[in-house]
Amino acid sequence: MSASPKLLPRCFGVFGDPIAHSRSPVMHQAAFAVLGLPHRYLPFHVPAPALAAAMRGVAALGFGGVNLTLPHKQAALALCDARSPAAARIGAVNTLRVVDGRLCGHNTDGRGFLDALAELGDLGELDALGERASATVLGAGGASLAIVDALLTRFPRLRLRWVSRRPERIPAQLPGLADIPDAATRVQPCAWSELRELSGQLLVNTTIVGLAGGPEDFPAPLELGGLDPRARVVDIVYPRRPEGLLDRAAAHGLRVQDGLPMLLWQGVAALELWLGERPSQAAIAAMRTALYS
Numbered sequence: 001m002s003a004s005p006k007l008l009p010r011c012f013g014v015f016g017d018p019i020a021h022s023r024s025p026v027m028h029q030a031a032f033a034v035l036g037l038p039h040r041y042l043p044f045h046v047p048a049p050a051l052a053a054a055m056r057g058v059a060a061l062g063f064g065g066v067n068l069t070l071p072h073k074q075a076a077l078a079l080c081d082a083r084s085p086a087a088a089r090i091g092a093v094n095t096l097r098v099v100d101g102r103l104c105g106h107n108t109d110g111r112g113f114l115d116a117l118a119e120l121g122d123l124g125e126l127d128a129l130g131e132r133a134s135a136t137v138l139g140a141g142g143a144s145l146a147i148v149d150a151l152l153t154r155f156p157r158l159r160l161r162w163v164s165r166r167p168e169r170i171p172a173q174l175p176g177l178a179d180i181p182d183a184a185t186r187v188q189p190c191a192w193s194e195l196r197e198l199s200g201q202l203l204v205n206t207t208i209v210g211l212a213g214g215p216e217d218f219p220a221p222l223e224l225g226g227l228d229p230r231a232r233v234v235d236i237v238y239p240r241r242p243e244g245l246l247d248r249a250a251a252h253g254l255r256v257q258d259g260l261p262m263l264l265w266q267g268v269a270a271l272e273l274w275l276g277e278r279p280s281q282a283a284i285a286a287m288r289t290a291l292y293s
Contacts, residue, residue: 009038010064012274015046015054015072021212023238023260023291024067027267030290031283035275039064048075055079059098065274066096067267070208073107073142074173080105089176090149092142095270106273109143110150112266113236117202120232120255123154126201131157134200138218139207140164143236145174147204152180152187161188163195165219192219197226203233203249210241224252231255236262260291 014024020043028041046054051072058066068076073092077083080093081102087093093105117123126133135151135158137144144162151158162170167189177183203224208214214237222245227233233249238259240246246256264287272278279287 007038009040011061012039012041012064012066013044014041014067014069015044015051016069017045017047017071018211018213019043019045019069021239022069023263024069024267026290026293027264027287028271030286031267031271031279034283034286035279037275046072048072051075052079055096055103058096059101059103063096063098065098065270067270068094068096070141070211073109074145076105079103086110086146086149089179090145091173091175092145094142094146094266095273097273106270107146108266108269108273109146109262110153111269112262112264113147113234114150114154115265115268116257116261117232117234119261120234120257121230125230126155126158129201131159133157134159134161135202135204136161136163136198136200138163138203138205140166140170140173141206141208144204144206147206147236148174148187149176149180151202152177152183156181157186159186159188159200161190161200163190163192165192167191195220195222197223199226199228201228201231203227203231205235205237205245208237210235210237210244222248224249224254227252227254229253232257234262235259238263264288264291 014022022043025041025043032039073094076093082104084106087105087107090107094109095106097104170189209218232255234257235245236259240258249256
């Protein structure tokens with residue numbers, strides 16, 4: 001009797017540059033162990049010029065699936081044979097699934113971000129504010145596209161300031177922006193040089209400031225005193241940098257979160273795509289423990 005396809009050993013992985021800091025391998029390996037699956041999840045250092053060849057190898061070598069991180073999320077979109085509605089709308093891919101030898105691009109970042117954000121408190125707090133709810137997102141890379149899309153869709157009256165070195169390019173970077181109700185009036189592209197005191201209930205850093213090997217300082221000073229006293233400050237970089245943005249925000253009494261909860265929940269969503277079912281609560285608990293060990 002042949003083994004179930006689910007029990008045949010498969011290789012999974014994450015492509016990025018840099019990649020040595022990634023906690024995805026230990027997280028996913030912990031899930032496979034709890035689920036009794038013989039799969040392996042490995043990190044692959046893939047520089048930008050090698051992405052197309054690496055993605056072709058995913059299908060050719062029979063990978064079960066791959067995650068994509070810096071700097072590949074936007075470039076991968078055009079290299080996929082098919083794209084999920086979310087990936088096409090966002091303009092970025094963070095998860096690859098192989099279906100009949102074809103690469104299907106998905107994006108689980110937005111879902112992962114909202115699930116992580118809920119760990120800081122009931123999201124209904126933002127709903128209750130209606131048009132008074134506001135957020136600032138720093139950076140306009142691949143992760144920011146999914147986060148902005150998720151925020152505008154989940155909170156239909158939220159106002160959002162989107163900070164970028166090239167703010168004039170923001171509308172074209174998020175393909176689905178025009179389909180989000182009132183996006184033209186709700187989204188304010190902002191240059192770093194125009195950034196003054198921050199305000200609102202949510203601040204999200206999606207830049208590489210604080211990432212190992214990345215810059216230590218933002219292009220402009222961040223004045224946190226104007227944020228709502230119960231504001232949430234999320235820095236999707238991990239590990240948390242001592243005396244960085246989150247430490248400064250915590251000193252103001254704000255609710256803070258690094259990138260590990262988002263990594264956890266986007267990983268849960270990726271596993272659901274690859275395995276065809278949501279991981280058990282025991283597997284999710286093991287993934288969280290692995291991230292923080």
